[in-house]
Amino acid sequence: MSQQLIPGYTYGTHEVPRSPVTIEEFELLKQAVLFTDEDARHLQLSEKVLEDQVEAVLDVWYGFIGSLPQLLYYFTRPDGQADGAYLAAVRKRFAQWIRDTARANYDQSWLDYQYEIGLRHHRTGKNTTDHVNSVANIGFRYLFPLIFPVTITLKPFLAKKGHSAEVVEKMQQAWVKSLLLQITLWSQPYIKPGDF
Amino acid sequence: MSQQLIPGYTYGTHEVPRSPVTIEEFELLKQAVLFTDEDARHLQLSEKVLEDQVEAVLDVWYGFIGSLPQLLYYFTRPDGQADGAYLAAVRKRFAQWIRDTARANYDQSWLDYQYEIGLRHHRTGKNTTDHVNSVANIGFRYLFPLIFPVTITLKPFLAKKGHSAEVVEKMQQAWVKSLLLQITLWSQPYIKPGDF
Numbered sequence: 001m002s003q004q005l006i007p008g009y010t011y012g013t014h015e016v017p018r019s020p021v022t023i024e025e026f027e028l029l030k031q032a033v034l035f036t037d038e039d040a041r042h043l044q045l046s047e048k049v050l051e052d053q054v055e056a057v058l059d060v061w062y063g064f065i066g067s068l069p070q071l072l073y074y075f076t077r078p079d080g081q082a083d084g085a086y087l088a089a090v091r092k093r094f095a096q097w098i099r100d101t102a103r104a105n106y107d108q109s110w111l112d113y114q115y116e117i118g119l120r121h122h123r124t125g126k127n128t129t130d131h132v133n134s135v136a137n138i139g140f141r142y143l144f145p146l147i148f149p150v151t152i153t154l155k156p157f158l159a160k161k162g163h164s165a166e167v168v169e170k171m172q173q174a175w176v177k178s179l180l181l182q183i184t185l186w187s188q189p190y191i192k193p194g195d196f
Numbered sequence: 197m198s199q200q201l202i203p204g205y206t207y208g209t210h211e212v213p214r215s216p217v218t219i220e221e222f223e224l225l226k227q228a229v230l231f232t233d234e235d236a237r238h239l240q241l242s243e244k245v246l247e248d249q250v251e252a253v254l255d256v257w258y259g260f261i262g263s264l265p266q267l268l269y270y271f272t273r274p275d276g277q278a279d280g281a282y283l284a285a286v287r288k289r290f291a292q293w294i295r296d297t298a299r300a301n302y303d304q305s306w307l308d309y310q311y312e313i314g315l316r317h318h319r320t321g322k323n324t325t326d327h328v329n330s331v332a333n334i335g336f337r338y339l340f341p342l343i344f345p346v347t348i349t350l351k352p353f354l355a356k357k358g359h360s361a362e363v364v365e366k367m368q369q370a371w372v373k374s375l376l377l378q379i380t381l382w383s384q385p386y387i388k389p390g391d392f
């Protein structure tokens with residue numbers, strides 16, 4: 001899917017600010033989470049596995065968010081109703097994010113876009129991409145806990161193309177590591193100056 | 197092990213400040229990470245499994261921290277050398293933390309002590325418990341990534357008492373969920389006011 005088809009998806013463009021985390025610092029982070037080339041390869045394998053299942057995965061994830069009022073809240077309008085257009089606009093970028101995560105080309109452009117995604121969850125940038133009138137900031141507290149439901153529900157999809165239990169496990173673990181790294185990067189705008 | 201035997205372990209005492217997160221808010225967090233009573237039971241099962249393996253587990257975890265300069269750094273003195281007394285003092289509380297996590301009695305006292313642990317990682321309270329002269333603040337960036345090495349290296353220990361692969365998996369997943377919750381609570385002092 002080309003970028004123009006996804007409104008607000010600015011990955012790789014000049015609209016994306018520079019990440020405050022350098023590639024060298026990111027390498028140190030990867031060591032701490034045990035992320036290796038083997039993980040990158042398993043993510044890339046998962047790209048092929050998930051290719052034709054992206055919408056089905058998103059149905060499950062959106063179903064989970066829709067089932068918990070404390071999460072759906074962040075997609076609501078001032079009248080308290082969920083903003084369907086907002087959910088739909090984000091969903092298109094979410095689909096692309098699945099591909100980008102699996103592609104595992106974690107270079108400077110990718111790092112910069114992680115900063116942008118963090119800004120979009122934080123009050124600095126939330127709602128501006130889709131020009132919506134919604135809750136100002138996503139509470140930091142929910143960012144990391146969501147890693148569990150997201151990665152556990154991914155597992156059956158990873159298992160659908162006949163890979164061994166061991167390979168499925170490795171793909172899933174690579175997703176967990178990548179998410180711990182990504183949400184850490186996304187957290188930067190939430191952290192007090194000097195404490196990150 | 198009784199509290200008096202662990203210097204600086206103030207769990208359940210009046211020295212511990214009140215958690216800024218209420219029990220009701222914590223319940224909402226548990227839903228987001230899919231933490232249920234079944235997880236509490238699996239943690240409690242892991243308490244018995246780990247009982248006589250705590251020191252062996254800590255050898256592995258301390259070995260990992262010692263192997264990465266970017267992590268060991270937070271235990272160093274102004275001369276750049278690791279502070280052995282600091283490492284040893286923290287290790288005693290770390291052993292007790294394994295038991296407390298596995299006991300899974302996540303009530304108000306526990307919640308309050310999670311806030312205290314957060315303060316001790318953050319510049320607000322670091323170094324004061326052990327009266328050491330070390331780096332002022334643990335970088336937020338490393339807190340969540342450490343969940344992966346900690347929980348993946350726990351698995352062989354969880355498997356050592358003859359439980360089925362399925363039960364071992366469930367114990368490990370309960371640990372992952374508990375850690376996502378705990379490190380989220382510990383992060384509170386790092387977050388800008390109003391953004392948590």
Ligand code: HEM
Nearest residue numbers: 071074090093094097117120126127129138142143146147
């Ligand atoms: C594992 C944790 C999470 C992942 C992987 C994730 C993923 C994403 C992605 C890929 C986007 C689109 C980024 C883009 O614009 O290109 C996004 C945006 C968004 N997410 Fe998350 N998210 C997570 C946690 C949360 C939580 C806990 C909430 C709270 C309900 C949430 C609510 C939103 C909202 C409201 C947006 C739109 C923000 C805007 O106005 O631009 N996310 N998320």
Ligand code: HEM
Nearest residue numbers: 267270286289290293313316322323325334338339342343
């Ligand atoms: C999964 C993540 C982590 C867990 C489970 C963990 C666990 C603990 C525990 C249980 C304690 C003792 C708490 C008490 O005083 O009762 C502690 C203290 C400490 N931890 Fe962590 N920790 C984590 C991340 C980190 C990281 C990334 C570092 C950086 C090397 C770190 C360095 C320290 C230090 C220096 C102390 C002593 C703080 C003080 O009181 O001065 N921890 N940790």
